[in-house]
Amino acid sequence: MSQKRPPRPGSARAPKAAAPKAKGTPSRTKGGAPAEAERKRDPQRVVTVTDIANAIGVSRATVSLVLRGSPLVHVDTRARVEAELKRQRYVYNRGAANLRRRTSSSVALVINDLANPFFAEFAAGVDEALGEKGYVTLLGSTGESPERQQAVLTSLMEHTPAGVILSPAEGSNAAQLHKALDARANVLLFNRELSGADDWGFLGLDNQNGAQLATEHLISLGHRRIAFYGGHADSSSCRQRRAGHALAMKKAGLPVDAAWLIESAPNRLEAAARTGELFGEHAVPTAAVCYNDTVALGLMLGLLARGIQPGKGFAVTGFDDIPEAAVTTPPLTTLAAHPRERGRQAAHLVLRQLEDGASPQKTIAPVTLSVRESSGARLK
Amino acid sequence: MSQKRPPRPGSARAPKAAAPKAKGTPSRTKGGAPAEAERKRDPQRVVTVTDIANAIGVSRATVSLVLRGSPLVHVDTRARVEAELKRQRYVYNRGAANLRRRTSSSVALVINDLANPFFAEFAAGVDEALGEKGYVTLLGSTGESPERQQAVLTSLMEHTPAGVILSPAEGSNAAQLHKALDARANVLLFNRELSGADDWGFLGLDNQNGAQLATEHLISLGHRRIAFYGGHADSSSCRQRRAGHALAMKKAGLPVDAAWLIESAPNRLEAAARTGELFGEHAVPTAAVCYNDTVALGLMLGLLARGIQPGKGFAVTGFDDIPEAAVTTPPLTTLAAHPRERGRQAAHLVLRQLEDGASPQKTIAPVTLSVRESSGARLK
DNA sequence: CTGAAAGCGCTTACAG
DNA sequence: CTGAAAGCGCTTACAG
Numbered sequence: 001m002s003q004k005r006p007p008r009p010g011s012a013r014a015p016k017a018a019a020p021k022a023k024g025t026p027s028r029t030k031g032g033a034p035a036e037a038e039r040k041r042d043p044q045r046v047v048t049v050t051d052i053a054n055a056i057g058v059s060r061a062t063v064s065l066v067l068r069g070s071p072l073v074h075v076d077t078r079a080r081v082e083a084e085l086k087r088q089r090y091v092y093n094r095g096a097a098n099l100r101r102r103t104s105s106s107v108a109l110v111i112n113d114l115a116n117p118f119f120a121e122f123a124a125g126v127d128e129a130l131g132e133k134g135y136v137t138l139l140g141s142t143g144e145s146p147e148r149q150q151a152v153l154t155s156l157m158e159h160t161p162a163g164v165i166l167s168p169a170e171g172s173n174a175a176q177l178h179k180a181l182d183a184r185a186n187v188l189l190f191n192r193e194l195s196g197a198d199d200w201g202f203l204g205l206d207n208q209n210g211a212q213l214a215t216e217h218l219i220s221l222g223h224r225r226i227a228f229y230g231g232h233a234d235s236s237s238c239r240q241r242r243a244g245h246a247l248a249m250k251k252a253g254l255p256v257d258a259a260w261l262i263e264s265a266p267n268r269l270e271a272a273a274r275t276g277e278l279f280g281e282h283a284v285p286t287a288a289v290c291y292n293d294t295v296a297l298g299l300m301l302g303l304l305a306r307g308i309q310p311g312k313g314f315a316v317t318g319f320d321d322i323p324e325a326a327v328t329t330p331p332l333t334t335l336a337a338h339p340r341e342r343g344r345q346a347a348h349l350v351l352r353q354l355e356d357g358a359s360p361q362k363t364i365a366p367v368t369l370s371v372r373e374s375s376g377a378r379l380k
Numbered sequence: 381m382s383q384k385r386p387p388r389p390g391s392a393r394a395p396k397a398a399a400p401k402a403k404g405t406p407s408r409t410k411g412g413a414p415a416e417a418e419r420k421r422d423p424q425r426v427v428t429v430t431d432i433a434n435a436i437g438v439s440r441a442t443v444s445l446v447l448r449g450s451p452l453v454h455v456d457t458r459a460r461v462e463a464e465l466k467r468q469r470y471v472y473n474r475g476a477a478n479l480r481r482r483t484s485s486s487v488a489l490v491i492n493d494l495a496n497p498f499f500a501e502f503a504a505g506v507d508e509a510l511g512e513k514g515y516v517t518l519l520g521s522t523g524e525s526p527e528r529q530q531a532v533l534t535s536l537m538e539h540t541p542a543g544v545i546l547s548p549a550e551g552s553n554a555a556q557l558h559k560a561l562d563a564r565a566n567v568l569l570f571n572r573e574l575s576g577a578d579d580w581g582f583l584g585l586d587n588q589n590g591a592q593l594a595t596e597h598l599i600s601l602g603h604r605r606i607a608f609y610g611g612h613a614d615s616s617s618c619r620q621r622r623a624g625h626a627l628a629m630k631k632a633g634l635p636v637d638a639a640w641l642i643e644s645a646p647n648r649l650e651a652a653a654r655t656g657e658l659f660g661e662h663a664v665p666t667a668a669v670c671y672n673d674t675v676a677l678g679l680m681l682g683l684l685a686r687g688i689q690p691g692k693g694f695a696v697t698g699f700d701d702i703p704e705a706a707v708t709t710p711p712l713t714t715l716a717a718h719p720r721e722r723g724r725q726a727a728h729l730v731l732r733q734l735e736d737g738a739s740p741q742k743t744i745a746p747v748t749l750s751v752r753e754s755s756g757a758r759l760k
Numbered sequence: 761c762t763g764a765a766a767g768c769g770c771t772t773a774c775a776g
Numbered sequence: 777c778t779g780a781a782a783g784c785g786c787t788t789a790c791a792g
Contacts, residue, residue: 046769048768048769048770049769049770049771050769050770058778058779059778059779059780060769060770060771060779061771061772061778061779061780062777062778062779064770064771064772065771065777065778067770067771068771072777072778073777073778074777074778077777077778089562091537091538091562092538092770093479093538093540093768093769093770094538094539094540094770095475095478095479095539095540095769095770096479096768096769096770096771096784097769097770097771098475098770098784099473099475099476099479099768099769099770099783099784099785099786100769100770100771100772100783100784101770101771101772101784102784105539106518106539109519113504114494114500114501114503114504114507115497115500115501115504115720117495117497117500117703120494120495120497120500121494121495123494123519124493124494124495124521127494127519127520127521128521131520131521131532131535134535136518136519136520136535136536136539137518137519137520138486138516138517138518138519139489139503139507139516139517139518139519140507140511140516140517141504141507141508141511152511155511155514155516156516157471158471158472158473158474159474159475159485159486159516160473160474160475182469182471297707323495323497323704324703324704324707327677327704327708328707328708329709340495426785428784428785428786429785429786429787430785430786438762438763439762439763439764440763440764440785440786440787441762441763441764441787441788442761442762442763444786444787444788445761445762445787447786447787448787452761452762453761453762454761454762457761457762472786473784473785473786474786475785475786476768476784476785476786476787477785477786477787478768478786479767479768479769479770479784479785479786480767480768480785480786480787480788481768481786481787481788482768
């Protein structure tokens, strides 16, 4: 979509569902004439600083100063204003204030899918930390579609967020994103690196070290033939995890057979379906470092279907430590990314970018190995 | 907190992290003097309708009409405006428009915790449906704390949402909520009923029917002594589910021993810990209808710890059909609430309340029984 | 079909 | 310590 966007629907503000007035409120369906006159005695009229000021005979400026906690106003005046604010149940219109002050009190959070527990935790952390700082979260989801992502970002930008935390949809490219998020947008990319987006901050997981830890764990259990299973090899996180696997193998002086590097979409179904690829002619692996937990769960299913007990006949590790990982059979050895903590961190980073004017940073968060039963016991 | 709320931080709008200018941007930490002068030639100055209008010699009104897709403007003029909008990379300021038109393009969504997969799915559905209608989701979470809920709602209301979808924290009461959400707010309560909140819409699950279905299922398998396990009996959803259980038992002419009604916090840990309460002196049940999936999972753990195989020695059903339910051992028989669909429905309901002016409705969504292995085979 | 003017609810120098 | 005035970016009758 283009930048100019004809405004979307956007409907009347909270005109509480009151029983329709005898005269019927001007239905705004066609653009009516009666609206103007009616508005004056609208019982739903919102109370403003002007109402407060008039009620007690001070200026709007004074009311505003009280609202913003200025020390300039006399304690008695302040008390009168505050009493009146309460009496009339005044509610601050932050949008108006933001417009005047050229500030923003929201941050946009755009992720693929809230139903992914990793992102749900992440979102919870973002929202939590933003809330503590007085910001509100504007949510957007892309469903892994770059097209939807463009639309969502464009729409969110119209709400003038102070920052954007974006976990790019698969297949995003920086050039496209730069159309929706103009050069002065305060952006923090999460999880997926994008070349050509160096003007934005980045927060990622230590993918390489994580996969290395998992691989070393398996090696320490006596495994020698260890596959890297699942993920799209062209994604940055998969590349980095594969590099960690390769590094650990190399350090241990173990060869890696090309047949042990198996791609699959990062979902349970396809991961299960490709299980057979592990068991080719020769040099069959005894363990697999999986791209992520979902893939690992799929693989475990696939193993079971072939009569192989994960954690007994074949060792499996995941990545992410989704809640399910602890309760599957067997429980999954995996790398904990602490997504809620990452969410909090993302919020802090994007707010700091705002203040600093410092050039945006690349931050890599550590992951920790959580050993459970799927990686099995020491090999005899 | 009171209604007046001194404004929170709220920081400068997206002042993109550019390398700090030689002169240094006015740091707004103290309230500086240089700000005003600087602003004029600020390279970050946002482009407005005025800029577009001046650039091609039309009035702001004309630009506005083009933006809103009015048919009143001449096709050539429109083309010139549109070209200029693109050229200057204009982005619509929906906040300003909302202020002027007294409309809103956001809906607040307040839930306990995004990390709960049920609510994550629900939120995804809400956001999806709101997005389709051109609204943006303002997120808030309460962590089941009524105090935080007040604070979150008060803060969100300052952003003038067109509606509020609220799943009340446990222990909420209508009187409190009415302080944060004034009488004219367009509110839809989800999941938890609240007495004294009849001026607001409600969307809930068919708890009674669901529990009845589960109980009837167990009865059809030959069970006669069926417990209702977990939940706080004073919550409306627990009461309704218990009623469904009671009704099914009554219809089948089966007595319910008071010892079969066991309360527990709706978490895995406490549910597991209370397992022993099922196995008292006499009339030990052979099955339990659990308050929800989490409780059921806890109970299954507790059973295993006592050497009882869920689905073999004892039948268990849950409620909600969280993603985990399908992959536990054994997979859990439960009631699917289709949370994403419910989220979409909630969005539609709250938007409809906005339009109608119809008095808010109470909507009960059906749930469907999903039979898996935890309820076991027919009793011999 | 286009423009000048007023106004949404707030804040902020600037005077007093 | 308080008030009058201008302005944030938009929209909307009202004239022409």
